[in-house]
Amino acid sequence: MNNQNFKAYLAYIAVCVIWGTTYLAIKIGVTDLPPFLFAGLRWITAGTILIGYLFLRGYKFPVKDDLIHLFIVGISLLGFGNGFVVIAEQWLPSGLTSLLITTIPIWVVIIEMLLPNSPKINFLVILGIIIGTSGVVLIFWNDLDKIFNSDYFLGILSMFGAVVVWVIGSLWSKYKKVSVKPLMGATFQMLFAGVLQVILGSLLGEWSVFHFTQDSFYAFAYLVLIGSLFGYTSFIYAIAHLPVSFVSTYTYVNPIIALYLGWLVLNEEVNIILFAATALILGGVVIVKMGHERIKTKNKIAQANR
Template identity: 45%
Template sequence: MTRRERIIAYCALGAVFFFWGTTYLAIRVGLETLPPTLLAGMRFITAGTVLFIFLRGWRRERLPTGREWLHQALVGLMLLGVGNGLVVWSEVWIPSGMAALMIATSPFWVAGFERLRSDGERISPRALVGMLVGFVGLVLLVAPGLFGATLSVGYVLGMVAIQIACASWSGGSVYAKHHQTKVAPLMGAAVQMLCAGVALTLLGTTLGEWRVLHFSPRSLMALCYLTLFGSIVAYGSYTYAVQKLPLSVVSTYSYVNPVIAVLLGWIVLGEPLVWRVMTAMLIILGGVALVKTAAKRPVTSEQQAVSIEANQRAEVLRGTTKACSVATN
């Protein structure tokens, strides 16, 4: 990767840091009058269509092949269809800041999926400690919903939905990282959003959400913000960063997003910012940091080949030196 590509990749990651931290608030505002599944579906169909037309009409990007379409569709359904779709649905029941904090557990899921791969990262004792620390943070975070007065079926279902979303998003990210195609990152993002948007819209239609669809100035502005900044800018940046940077680096977006989301939820929506939430946030992020700093970078087949070749050259060099020494003596 060239220096220019590295700079662009980190700028893309910076966009992910900020804009995805703000989307939790935008989703919460959009849900004031828009049903969750159609909100996500309309967002991704619009963003995918705009980006696709721009890439084909302006930049003349090539169309993906049939197999590449299937690959991008699978990634889109895992990341956006299930991953983001369940996040939107969960925010009907839980505050936006809490949703962001729960999603900060995504690196734990990434570490688990990487462990299942022969060429993936291995979990060290330090990483296991980090996971336990993160679990303690989760217990503290969801304690009111489990033991307090706010316990409800919707609250518990929202928490479960968030974790399913994290698992799907993380699994899709690991799959996309290890199964890259020749499709340009932005074209891949456009196809993923189109496929996920169609799936979510069909699901929303099946659930009868069109009957309760109602636009207000606030929800329309939220939808436009999610489409432009949350999808076209941030998701396009994410797909680029995943291809150019280590997944352990990219996944750090979940460290920054909760801070932005919690602060916005507190400032704009008046959501409570009590000591328990702040403490839980610090514990969760501390656990995630332990996991990521303990992650071992996998040795690829190319690196193994280079190492073997270097050893062979060293053996030849030592043999040549020894032969010259014998001849001299």
């Protein structure tokens, strides 16, 4: 293994661990701070630091068409997607929110099936959807007694909103490509999302209750420096030097880290049903991705034989 590959694997491990810890940091932050300002100031701070760095390095700034694309993706994935996650964590355990976010690849496939000229699916994709969805059903069945609790219901509703807008942003990003470097693209997405969230927080009167405590400040600083700056740069370095299919497996590790830390630090409930649901959801996502890989391979063979 050469030095570059070694660094790439270290970057991959960093992404697996760091992005699994962000759910705990968000949970700690929203215990004391209002959600939109907490999230928005995080993205603006991280985005401002990154854009200064990229400017000094002479990176090419996006053109108008790219900015429009980055705006749509930024407000979808980070603005509303991450925003709803932060809102949900006011009421839901951090481990549960991370697990529900893991189902996004399954919902992307389901929504994509409803679109005109949707890509073909195979038995593995269908099987993965069924298994992954079963895991989600198991979570809600386990927590059926909490559904009528208004806080829990609002948390689940927020997570549903997060998944929907994340799917929209993911599909838009899939079919609309940009010509900017990945880190530059991520930086503008952070800035667009942050501005939107700060505006929403201001309209909702969050400034009147925005006061840092020691814990919330540490959580905020961690999310800016480690979760955003180090996390995103590690991810982009890993993607540049390792197969995308391998790097994307970080999504299987994140919820395990989040569940463990939620239990260890915040005494969040972890039981056998939650473990079973985790296995079903992660297994479903893996099978869906395996199905897509088979479809891609089949299409490549078909094109080569033309």
